[in-house]
Amino acid sequence: xxxxxxxxxxxxxxxxxxxxxxxxxxxxxxxxxxxxxxxxxxxxxxxxxxxxxxxxxxxxxxxxxxxxxxxxxxxxxxxxxxxxxxxxxxxxxxxxxxxxxxxxxxxxxxxxxxxxxxxxxxxxxxxxxxxxxxxxxxxxxxxxxxxxxxxxxxxxxxxxxxxxxxxxxxxxxxxxxxxxxxxxxxxxxxxxxxxxxxxxxxxxxxxxxxxxxxxxxxxxxxxxxxxxxxxxxxxxxxxxxxxxxxxxxxxxxxxxxxxxxxxxxxxxxxxxxxxxxxxxxxxxxxxxxxxxxxxxxxxxxxxxxxxxxxxxxxxxxxxxxxxxxxxxxxxxxxxxxxxxxxxxxxxxxxxxxxxxxxxxxxxxxxxxxxxxxxxxxxxxxxxxxxxxxx
Numbered sequence: 001x002x003x004x005x006x007x008x009x010x011x012x013x014x015x016x017x018x019x020x021x022x023x024x025x026x027x028x029x030x031x032x033x034x035x036x037x038x039x040x041x042x043x044x045x046x047x048x049x050x051x052x053x054x055x056x057x058x059x060x061x062x063x064x065x066x067x068x069x070x071x072x073x074x075x076x077x078x079x080x081x082x083x084x085x086x087x088x089x090x091x092x093x094x095x096x097x098x099x100x101x102x103x104x105x106x107x108x109x110x111x112x113x114x115x116x117x118x119x120x121x122x123x124x125x126x127x128x129x130x131x132x133x134x135x136x137x138x139x140x141x142x143x144x145x146x147x148x149x150x151x152x153x154x155x156x157x158x159x160x161x162x163x164x165x166x167x168x169x170x171x172x173x174x175x176x177x178x179x180x181x182x183x184x185x186x187x188x189x190x191x192x193x194x195x196x197x198x199x200x201x202x203x204x205x206x207x208x209x210x211x212x213x214x215x216x217x218x219x220x221x222x223x224x225x226x227x228x229x230x231x232x233x234x235x236x237x238x239x240x241x242x243x244x245x246x247x248x249x250x251x252x253x254x255x256x257x258x259x260x261x262x263x264x265x266x267x268x269x270x271x272x273x274x275x276x277x278x279x280x281x282x283x284x285x286x287x288x289x290x291x292x293x294x295x296x297x298x299x300x301x302x303x304x305x306x307x308x309x310x311x312x313x314x315x316x317x318x319x320x321x322x323x324x325x326x327x328x329x330x331x332x333x334x335x336x337x338x339x340x341x342x343x344x345x346x347x348x349x350x351x352x353x354x355x356x357x358x359x360x361x362x363x364x365x366x367x368x369x370x371x372x373x374x375x376x377x378x379x380x381x382x383x384x385x386x387x388x389x390x
Contacts, residue, residue, distance in 0.1 A: 024271070085106070089113040147276055
């Protein structure tokens with residue numbers, strides 16, 4: 001019986017992870033952390049009976065107690081706030097940590113889990129975007145294994161099994177193109193919140209869905225791929241593949257291309273990360289190859305989707321610049337979701353904050369957190385100035 005903890009159990013990845021665990025039947029949920037969705041969290045606790053749980057604050061805890069009482073389920077040991085996340089991530093009985101929180105909140109807990117030598121099933125891409133150098137150095141020191149849950153990086157991981165890095169020419173990340181793949185710049189600029197959240201292929205949380213609409217999600221994945229697989233920016237390409245059947249590819253130096261295909265369901269990469277290096281029967285219907293009529297590919301349009309170009313720029317400049325881009329983008333996405341800015345303002349804001357930053361070395365926790373805090377403050381100030389001007 002293998003033991004796991006989940007950071008972000010009530011989110012889409014967390015819920016899918018629990019479905020996979022139930023299907024496999026060979027895993028024990030030792031610890032779980034959630035944000036503020038206490039009704040769902042209580043139901044999960046009652047079902048999986050973890051030893052330790054964590055939530056945002058004392059107000060959430062009171063709601064959680066009420067919900068568990070309603071369900072007739074006992075309250076496990078509880079930790080709060082960021083300390084709670086770290087406690088869940090570093091529980092001594094846990095072998096694998098599923099890092100599925102959204103945004104920078106998962107950064108420190110995931111780092112502490114890596115330092116503790118845990119296997120990390122990583123769905124929180126911001127962790128490596130913010131501090132890839134710090135994370136990979138910690139993993140090398142502790143022996144921790146980082147396995148990607150993002151469908152694209154998970155596909156790359158599968159394609160690279162048994163291959164020698166020196167024989168790889170480039171990694172090719174596929175992108176669906178999101179809801180605005182065929183829209184003009186003007187249509188995108190005036191897009192509503194509902195339109196931006198209407199992803200054609202994937203069901204995801206709000207933040208990652210907006211990132212997909214701007215292609216920032218793919219930009220963050222480019223940065224993440226560098227640290228996961230050790231390839232430079234000029235060896236990592238993005239291709240738009242609207243059908244989302246091919247999840248990513250690897251091109252070898254002899255011109256051969258290895259691709260990983262599958263159904264568009266996150267339970268597949270989650271199970272792969274949990275059971276690696278073994279493969280096990282999953283609960284999904286297999287891909288219907290005969291039912292595939294067309295597989296098409298397009299170059300990404302950096303004029304309509306400038307966030308992708310900004311990510312390449314941040315990766316090339318290095319140091320704390322990726323952390324700054326990530327922080328500014330989180331603030332901008334939240335502002336868009338709250339109706340404070342237009343969709344095209346996200347890229348403008350990211351570019352403006354990056355332009356003010358002189359990157360420093362990102363090999364220490366303090367430098368990364370300082371850059372993150374600075375970028376958030378600058379982004380908020382710019383949003384407030386824009387609102388005042390309007």
